[in-house]
Amino acid sequence: MSFELQKMLRPHIAGLKPYSSARDEYAGTEGVFLDANENPFGSTAPGSFNRYPDPYQNEIKEKLAEIKSVNQNQIFLGNGSDEAIDLLLRAFCNPGKDNIIILPPTYGMYEVSAAINDVAIKRVELSEDFQLKPKQILAMVDNYTKVIFICSPNNPTGNLMDKNSIVQILENFDGIVVVDEAYIDFAPEVSMISELGKYPNLVIIQTFSKAWGLASLRIGMAFSSAEIIAILNLIKPPYNISGLTQEKVLKALSQPNAVHGMVGKIMEGKKDLVKKLEGMAEVSKVYPSDANFVLIKVKEAREIYHYLIEEKIIIRDRSKVALCEDCLRISVGTPEENEVFLNAFGAYFKQTVK
Ligand SMILES: *Cc1c(COP(=O)(O)O)cnc(C)c1O
Numbered sequence: 378m379s380f381e382l383q384k385m386l387r388p389h390i391a392g393l394k395p396y397s398s399a400r401d402e403y404a405g406t407e408g409v410f411l412d413a414n415e416n417p418f419g420s421t422a423p424g425s426f427n428r429y430p431d432p433y434q435n436e437i438k439e440k441l442a443e444i445k446s447v448n449q450n451q452i453f454l455g456n457g458s459d460e461a462i463d464l465l466l467r468a469f470c471n472p473g474k475d476n477i478i479i480l481p482p483t484y485g486m487y488e489v490s491a492a493i494n495d496v497a498i499k500r501v502e503l504s505e506d507f508q509l510k511p512k513q514i515l516a517m518v519d520n521y522t523k524v525i526f527i528c529s530p531n532n533p534t535g536n537l538m539d540k541n542s543i544v545q546i547l548e549n550f551d552g553i554v555v556v557d558e559a560y561i562d563f564a565p566e567v568s569m570i571s572e573l574g575k576y577p578n579l580v581i582i583q584t585f586s587k588a589w590g591l592a593s594l595r596i597g598m599a600f601s602s603a604e605i606i607a608i609l610n611l612i613k614p615p616y617n618i619s620g621l622t623q624e625k626v627l628k629a630l631s632q633p634n635a636v637h638g639m640v641g642k643i644m645e646g647k648k649d650l651v652k653k654l655e656g657m658a659e660v661s662k663v664y665p666s667d668a669n670f671v672l673i674k675v676k677e678a679r680e681i682y683h684y685l686i687e688e689k690i691i692i693r694d695r696s697k698v699a700l701c702e703d704c705l706r707i708s709v710g711t712p713e714e715n716e717v718f719l720n721a722f723g724a725y726f727k728q729t730v731k
Contacts, residue, residue: 380551380578382604385523390468390612398432398615430620433610437623440630441598445570450603453610456617458559458584458597462526463490464609465580465599469523469553470496477524478517480509482533482698484557487526497521502699507534507664509542515549524553530560533695533706535666537564547576553605555580560668562588562640570600577602587669588640589629594622643669647709653719659726661703670708678703681725688721 383391399413410417413429420426438449445452455461470477472495479487481500491498499522501514514525525546529538547554558581561568570581580601586592596618599609629635647666654663654673662674675681678696682705685692693706707718 382577382602385469385552386608387467387469387471390608393611395611396615398429400429400432424621426620428620429616430618430623432615432617434618434623437618437626437630440627444630444633445568445600447570447573447600448603451573451600451606453599453601453606453613454618455597455599455609455613457586457595458557458582458599459486459490460613460617461580461582461597461599461609462486462555463494464612465524465553465555466490466494466496468608468612470494472496475521475523476519477526478514478522479526480514480528482507482531482695482701483526483528484532484559503531503534505700507531507536507700509538509546511542511545511549514546518550518552522550522552524555525550526555526557528557528559530558530564530667532559532668533670533672533693533698533701533704535560535664535668535670535672537566537667540566540569543569544572547579550578553578553580555582557582559584559587562636563644563669564667566667573600573602577604580605585626585629588636588643590636590639591626591629594625596622596626640669643709646712646715647671649712650707650709650715650719657723670706672701672704672706674703675705676703678705681705681722684725685718685721690718690721692718 415429416427434454437454438452441452442449453461455464476497476499477487477491478499478501481502488498499517501510501517504510509527527538527543530536531538543556556569556579558568561583568581569579573579580599582597582599584597585594586597647669651663651671654660654671660673660675664672672695679694682692682694695701695704695706709715
């Protein structure tokens with residue numbers, strides 16, 4: 378393998394001069410700030426929001442670096458991890474020329490983001506048991522393939538990908554390999570962050586939206602080499618994480634054990650939900666899940682989905698997705714929510730006139 382970052386980059390990005398924000402020039406918090414045309418009197422909403430936030434979110438990164446055992450310069454924070462996905466495409470893929478490889482069934486944003494950026498998409502379906510097919514994936518690579526997206530645990534199937542297969546792709550592909558670990562906090566395996574030193578082409582994506590319970594704040598993480606992270610920082614909008622979000626995330630990070638408590642409760646709920654679903658004759662398959670949702674196979678998936686909507690219970694219909702025929706995806710809720718779902722789901726099959 379010969380991964381050369383400068384060769385991978387779009388040429389105009391390699392020579393790009395970043396926007397220099399007012400707050401780039403003076404790092405102190407004390408002073409008379411007449412540089413950014415802000416309102417000096419305060420905010421029109423309760424709270425202190427009249428100053429622009431730290432463009433590099435250094436306080437958060439200091440805490441995260443400790444928690445994740447990486448250097449601060451190996452962390453990128455985005456407006457949701459979706460921003461990191463978009464920026465990776467913008468940095469590496471020439472529109473109308475380059476392509477990415479995705480592995481359906483998988484997270485929909487890779488494809489949407491590529492389409493928005495006019496980047497071609499190549500697809501290699503997962504195997505019947507939703508695992509990677511590394512030989513076929515590597516055979517699909519051409520001179521214009523820049524990024525391969527691997528989601529592990531995978532959405533919507535819920536399973537972790539085999540680690541050896543991921544490594545095989547990392548070692549034999551000269552482009553960027555993104556491992557999306559949005560659900561890693563629920564999985565029985567550890568993050569691949571510890572492998573960053575070994576693979577210069579590895580980018581790991583995580584999020585505060587799932588286990589951390591902060592989806593509304595819109596903040597996601599990318600971990601990679603300092604060089605790749607520097608590129609993401611170069612092309613991001615200057616103030617991409619709001620001050621309010623930074624303040625709340627800092628609070629969350631100051632009590633990192635809270636997340637373990639919540640994950641534990643969700644795992645217990647999942648165990649119970651899986652057991653009850655497995656006990657239902659109408660459910661032909663409950664797929665093994667390393668995440669906070671379960672994928673099930675049923676007859677009449679679409680009808681069940683609409684029946685539940687009428688009951689104001691919203692799950693995800695995946696029945697039109699490749700390899701997921703007749704499948705529904707259910708997020709694990711509170712024990713009460715799971716019970717409400719199970720009762721309505723059971724009631725569907727008891728109707729005399731459907
Ligand atoms: C939910 C999810 C994300 C998170 O997106 P955010 O923009 O951080 O909210 C990323 N990847 C996958 C696979 C997801 O399911």
